[in-house]
Ligand SMILES: Cc1cc2nc3c(=O)[nH]c(=O)nc-3n(C[C@H](O)[C@H](O)[C@H](O)COP(=O)(O)OP(=O)(O)OC[C@H]3O[C@@H](n4cnc5c(N)ncnc54)[C@H](O)[C@@H]3O)c2cc1C
Ligand code: SF4
């Protein structure tokens with residue numbers, strides 16, 4: 309008789325796995341506006357089904373919490389029940405044998421801490437106060453672009469209307485079609501069926517197909533004058549909407565060209581000038597003026613702008629690079645990533661030909677610096693990070709792209725000192741690290757019990773963060789916290805009437821779409837401050853949804869030029885999607901503006 313058998317999947321296991329996969333997709337698509345009491349109860353029931361039942365806290369404790377939650381959901385709960393849930397969950401958290409028990413209890417404790425008002429509303433009024441009906445993609449785009457609307461227009465070949473609709477909320481559609489990190493896709497409801505819609509690729513498809521669009525109409529002149537300090541995406545966005553509202557806007561920009569980091573930091577292989585120029589030209593076509601190569605604080609004092617203009621808007625970004633504070637961090641051959649990237653645009657790239665380069669940092673800026681070094685002819689490029697690959701803040705596709713182009717990732721190494729000979733970089737000495745305890749929600753590295761290592765190199769590029777050059781503005785009385793400008797959520801500066809600020813200079817280094825969000829908020833509130841209430845409307849009629857049957861269908865992914873070819877030039881990496889791919893991707897959108905949560909108010913704001 310046989311002693312051992314090969315394992316085969318138990319009958320029904322595939323079905324259970326499918327349920328888990330479906331559950332995963334559903335949870336990842338995390339519907340907004342769902343009752344937190346209901347979702348906590350459902351989650352606990354799932355945890356109960358995973359419990360082995362050997363330890364009493366998990367078996368009995370979780371069951372008791374579910375009973376109490378169901379009582380509250382049924383409208384029969386009392387405030388004492390809520391307290392009993394907290395006491396029981398604390399006991400389970402302290403005494404359950406394994407993560408199935410204590411993690412479940414911790415979720416309950418965390419949920420009640422954050423959503424206490426909703427739990428109490430169930431007890432006091434028998435109903436929930438969590439009633440956010442937003443469409444996920446619209447809500448998660450910081451500028452609240454009408455995603456289902458423009459996808460529907462694109463699907464019908466109405467590209468000009470699609471651009472007009474996007475511009476209602478985002479005046480940089482061309483730029484965003486290439487480099488927006490697309491937070492709108494994160495919880496796209498299509499993920500419940502198969503995978504999220506490739507929203508950014510559809511935007512790119514529209515841009516590639518649209519012809520010349522006549523300039524946007526502006527409201528009658530108001531006679532009000534606004535100065536914007538800084539011509540990056542935040543300043544450009546505010547200027548565009550204020551100009552459309554009839555105000556006269558002048559941008560003061562210290563560089564030769566408008567665009568901020570989009571022009572001077574993001575490499576051309578990700579964002580060619582023609583995409584950015586298309587957006588900037590459309591903004592200038594509304595009548596926005598610009599005074600170039602003029603630095604506020606050096607060429608013109610900030611206070612002079614306040615005297616001349618009705619409103620001054622500060623959108624100076626996070627233009628400074630954080631230096632490497634270690635011995636030898638200032639010797640020849642140590643470069644700041646931001647400066648390296650902008651020197652290329654200013655036609656004075658550093659000579660990296662045949663050199664061994666080490667880039668320090670794990671974010672997108674580090675990836676841009678590393679991939680640019682490859683293109684400048686470096687012999688080897690290593691990217692050094694003190695955590696693990698999965699902890700890097702750079703987008704996964706950026707890391708993959710860098711590796712494919714020949715960048716070597718050196719993980720769990722912290723820089724100690726730069727060694728030099730004759731004042732020039734010779735090596736970077738590093739300390740191996742080990743991942744340790746969680747701090748601020750992520751595991752943090754600490755010194756490993758291993759000897760220091762010496763990495764021979766000719767150039768060290770520092771990409772460890774950006775700083776805000778806000779000293780002059782601080783001296784003029786603008787409140788600063790560390791180096792960030794402090795504003796209300798309306799972007800108005802406390803106790804400084806007629807002064808607003810937005811973008812990276814208030815958030816710290818962020819993203820283009822957050823800068824656009826800030827520009828839009830500034831424009832709306834400046835308009836109100838000036839005593840107006842103009843509305844921005846696209847005037848575009850959005851097609852009704854079709855009634856197609858939805859089958860599982862793979863997400864279209866944009867292709868890239870071959871790594872071996874693209875690493876030799878600065879031409880755009882991303883290839884456009886085909887007509888067939890575009891139409892298929894458009895058809896995957898579920899039109900949540902008409903179905904499910906969000907359908908209540910047609911799921912959109914036609915104007916703001
Ligand atoms: C290398 C790199 C890559 C990035 N990649 C991406 C990406 O792929 N996707 C993404 O979403 N985001 C990316 N970002 C972030 C994005 O570029 C920024 O978040 C965004 O540009 C911030 O916009 P802003 O208008 O606030 O500031 P900025 O773009 O920094 O613009 C500020 C402008 O103000 C001007 N200025 C500053 N001080 C003065 C003064 N005193 N007087 C006059 N003018 C002044 C500057 O010259 C500049 O033009 C990247 C950033 C970097 C550094
Ligand atoms: S701008 Fe960015 S976040 Fe907004 S809809 Fe477009 S891709 Fe999504």
Ligand code: SF4
Nearest residue numbers: 445496497897898900
């Ligand atoms: S399916 Fe369409 S409307 Fe729904 S969240 Fe995704 S992109 Fe938005």
